Amino acid sequence: MREMEWSKQEREIARRAFKAAYSGECMAIAENVRKMASEINDPIDLWQLHDYLTDKRKETDEKYDYRYRVLLFVFARLMSEGWVQQEDLAGISDAKLQEIRRTAEFMSGR
Amino acid sequence: MREMEWSKQEREIARRAFKAAYSGECMAIAENVRKMASEINDPIDLWQLHDYLTDKRKETDEKYDYRYRVLLFVFARLMSEGWVQQEDLAGISDAKLQEIRRTAEFMSGR
Numbered sequence: 001m002r003e004m005e006w007s008k009q010e011r012e013i014a015r016r017a018f019k020a021a022y023s024g025e026c027m028a029i030a031e032n033v034r035k036m037a038s039e040i041n042d043p044i045d046l047w048q049l050h051d052y053l054t055d056k057r058k059e060t061d062e063k064y065d066y067r068y069r070v071l072l073f074v075f076a077r078l079m080s081e082g083w084v085q086q087e088d089l090a091g092i093s094d095a096k097l098q099e100i101r102r103t104a105e106f107m108s109g110r
Numbered sequence: 111m112r113e114m115e116w117s118k119q120e121r122e123i124a125r126r127a128f129k130a131a132y133s134g135e136c137m138a139i140a141e142n143v144r145k146m147a148s149e150i151n152d153p154i155d156l157w158q159l160h161d162y163l164t165d166k167r168k169e170t171d172e173k174y175d176y177r178y179r180v181l182l183f184v185f186a187r188l189m190s191e192g193w194v195q196q197e198d199l200a201g202i203s204d205a206k207l208q209e210i211r212r213t214a215e216f217m218s219g220r
Contacts (some may be wrong), residue, residue, distance in 0.1 A: 004174065017148040022153060023152065023153060026152070026153035026156050029156060029171075030147065030150040030155075030156050033143075033147045033156070033159065034144075034147045034148065034150075037140065037143045037147045038135075038142045038144065040140040040143070040144075042133065043132060043133060043136035043137070045140075046136050046139060046143070046163075046166060049143065049163070050160070050164065050167055053156075053160040053163065054164075058162055058189070059159060066173070109115050
């Protein structure tokens with residue numbers, strides 16, 4: 001994946017889309033937590049919920065990497081997983097969007 | 111705190127009281143988790159819940175130590191925190207009960 005320059009305006013769009021995706025994914029995790037918490041019947045269930053959160057924290061910490069040299073790849077992954085839509089990135093260059101979309105499609109196995 | 115021999119019958123009582131205390135404390139943690147989970151509004155809240163569970167898991171792992179040479183001390187702590195009542199230990203020797211109660215009172219600052 002090529003590196004590309006990000007204009008000031010593109011950075012703002014990227015930052016906003018990134019933040020919204022992170023928030024959306026965390027709120028989906030929170031929803032799972034509420035469901036799991038409502039079904040705790042013994043200590044094992046409680047620590048399984050903890051394990052789930054430990055895994056998700058590690059996963060999101062690694063995934064949400066806001067360095068410009070990896071950002072196209074990050075957005076592609078977020079798009080393939082449904083946390084970012086193409087509309088969220090409206091305003092960034094066609095070259096970047098195309099790269100993101102192509103990589104996302106590859107990741108989704110299409 | 112003196113070491114004492116535990117008879118087979120005492121071990122059964124101790125095991126049962128220990129297990130009930132652990133289960134009771136875990137269910138109280140689960141209740142806090144449900145409350146915290148219901149109040150998650152942003153990612154920070156989610157990871158605070160994870161931190162809370164990490165702390166509680168470490169704390170309970172350390173506290174619930176079922177080795178006979180520390181068990182009087184463990185029961186004293188559980189009694190001072192309200193997870194074990196004197197009635198739960200009915201059937202173990204007076205000497206042990208007295209030691210547990212005295213240490214529990216000391217821990218509670220009475």
